[in-house]
Amino acid sequence: xxxxxxxxxxxxxxxxxxxxxxxxxxxxxxxxxxxxxxxxxxxxxxxxxxxxxxxxxxxxxxxxxxxxxxxxxxxxxxxxxxxxxxxxxxxxxxxxxxxxxxxxxxxxxxxxxxxxxxxxxxxxxxxxxxxxxxxxxxxxxxxxxxxxxxxxxxxxx
Numbered sequence: 001x002x003x004x005x006x007x008x009x010x011x012x013x014x015x016x017x018x019x020x021x022x023x024x025x026x027x028x029x030x031x032x033x034x035x036x037x038x039x040x041x042x043x044x045x046x047x048x049x050x051x052x053x054x055x056x057x058x059x060x061x062x063x064x065x066x067x068x069x070x071x072x073x074x075x076x077x078x079x080x081x082x083x084x085x086x087x088x089x090x091x092x093x094x095x096x097x098x099x100x101x102x103x104x105x106x107x108x109x110x111x112x113x114x115x116x117x118x119x120x121x122x123x124x125x126x127x128x129x130x131x132x133x134x135x136x137x138x139x140x141x142x143x144x145x146x147x148x149x150x151x152x153x154x155x156x157x
Contacts, residue, residue, distance in 0.1 A: 009037040009096035011087050011122070013073075013105030013113050016047055018054045019137050020128070024101035025059050026140040027128055027150060034063035037096060039087050041071045041080075043109070058139075077112055084116025092120065099124045102153065118155035125153040 010028050014021050021040070028035055040055065042048050056068050071087060073080045084100070091098045100117035102110045102125060117125045129149045130136065140148065 007096055008032045008035040008099060009039065009091040009094075010035045010099045010101060011039045011041070011084065011091065011113070011117070012101040012103075013109035014040050014042045014048070014051055014055065015104040015106070015109075016045075016051060017104065017137065018051050018058070019139065020104035021051075021055050021101070022058050023128055023140040024103050024126070025055075026062075027126065028099050028101075029062065030140075032097075032099075035066055035099075037091060037094075038066055038068045039071060039091065040068060041073055041083060041087065041109075041113070043073050043075065043106070073109070073112070077108060080109065080112035081116045081119070084113045085120045086116075088117055088120035088122050092122075097123045099126065101126060101128075103128045114153065114155065122155075125155050127151045127153055 008028060010025060012021055012024055040052060052070055073083055088098050100113055100122045102113050114125060130143060131147045135143045
């Protein structure tokens with residue numbers, strides 16, 4: 001079953017663990033429906049291509065009309081903050097309600113995503129926490145809801 005696309009966009013850093021990214025997308029889907037756009041921001045590394053492909057292909061089964069963009073972070077906190085800020089501003093300029101997932105990525109990427117989102121006025125900034133580490137590599141629908149906490153982080157509008 002496919003679902004209609006919404007005027008929601010998601011901006012997210014990625015990490016080696018695609019579950020943290022896909023679960024963030026599934027969280028947005030659960031809350032608001034299929035996002036119209038997803039922006040994946042990443043650091044250059046040899047595992048990146050496989051991770052990006054896994055994220056996109058797993059989510060396309062649910063939301064085939066969601067468009068994905070990939071942006072490589074240049075490195076350095078100030079530069080990365082600027083890239084996240086620019087991504088959020090561009091999507092907001094296109095009329096999207098922008099959600100920023102700060103769950104995946106390195107601490108530096110999370111900090112850059114958060115600060116860029118705050119500066120750009122993202123509509124929602126969220127972090128997903130799974131209370132039982134044995135579910136770290138499990139898709140959101142298969143994790144008992146009692147073990148998942150979603151935190152809307154201050155700074156989103």
